[in-house]
Amino acid sequence: MRDARFASFLADGARHYGAVTDAGMIALSPQFPQWPTLQAAIADGGLPLLAEAARGAAVSHADFTYDIPLPDARRIICVGVNFPDRNAEYKDGSAQPKYMSLFPRFASGFTGHNTPLIRPPENHTLDYEGEVAVVIGTSGRRIAASDAYDHIAALTLCNEGTIRDWVRHAKFNVTQGKNWDRSGAMGPWLVPFTDAAQIDDAHLVTRVNGEVRQDDHLRNMVFPIREQIAYISTFMTLQPGDIIVTGTPTGAGARFDPPRYLVPGDVVEVEVSGIGTLRNGVEDEA
Incomplete structure (x- = not known):
């Protein structure tokens, strides 16, 4: 199952999930009506069965759009300020915090692989x-760090796109700058x-x-993923399908002088060997 890749996709006017191959997509959702979504399959421990069903199966869709x-x-x-140099980027003289910074994002704020990030007309400080x-x-609840990896089903990539000016609208939160429709991406x-x-x-x-x-x-994270799972599960029961976006390194556009925000026509790629490459262009909202 190590080489399996599972995706949600849109084709023929409908939403499906399946296994990704170099030739296209193998639709698996019709074979597993008990799991209408990938999230349902994960909740039921179904990824090994999906991998078995995909083995040797024919490609069903060469023309599709990633969700x-x-x-x-x-x-x-999402976990913020989680690499050593990130805290220094803020240039506020503060020490590295004792506890991790957390904030929520919603699925509506993301788009899929090879679909554009959307820059809104209200503000053009779109960052990657x-x-x-x-x-x-x-x-699990109150998961020990030593057991944290036992609770992970899968990995993916995220471009946690941000409208920078809007994270400064309030004193104690960044939620509104982090949840513009289709401002970020997840996948492939x-x-x-x-x-x-x-x-x-x-x-x-x-x-x-x-x-x-x-x-x-990732080994340079201030709060490693084991600790993230342990800390978050202290105050909330983590459930199948919950996603933890684990933190970004230094080098976002806001940290350049002058800032280098994304503009229409830009292409952003997030790559991790063994997971893949998440690629998105940038467009202005119609």
């Missing part, structure tokens, strides 16, 4: 943040989590128009 992997995701929790996202597969697909090295050895690179802007390893 975000879990379009019905109920809870998306390349990150790894983990999908919870087994529920889910890769089943089978080995700690998929996280511990992960190398994340973000490019804008081919130029490397972010380049770091």
Whole structure:
């Protein structure tokens, strides 16, 4: 199952999920009516059965549009300021915080692979943040850090797009700057989590128009993913299909002088070996 890739996609006017191959998509949702979505399959521990069904199956769709992997995701929790140099980027003289910063995002704020990020007319400070996202597969409360990986079903990539000016509208939250419709992206697909090295050895690179802007390893996180799962599950029961977006390295556009925000025509790529490359253009809202 290590090489399996599962995605949600749109084709023939309907939403499907399936397995991704180099030749196209193998639709699996018709074979598993008990799981109308990938999230339902994850909740039932069904990824191994999906991988078995895809083995040797014929491609059903060569023409399709990627959706975000879990379009019905109920809870998306993001971790902020989670690499050592990120705290220094704020230039406010503060020490690295003792506890991680968290904020919610909603599925409506994301678009799929190879579909455009949308820059709204109200503000043009659209920025990129390349990150790894983990999908919870087994529920748990007060999960020990040593057991945290046992609760992960899959990994995916996220461009946690942000309207920077709008994160400054209030003193204690960034929610409104983080949830503009289709301002971020997630995907292209889910890769089943089978080995700690998929996280511990992960190398994340973000490019804008081919130029490397972010380049770091997940092992450098201030709050590693094991600790994220332990901390978040202290105050809420993590459930199958919950997504944790784990933090971005230094190098976002807002941190340049002058800032280098995204404009229509830009192409952003977030790449992690073993997971894939999430690619999105940029367009103004119609």
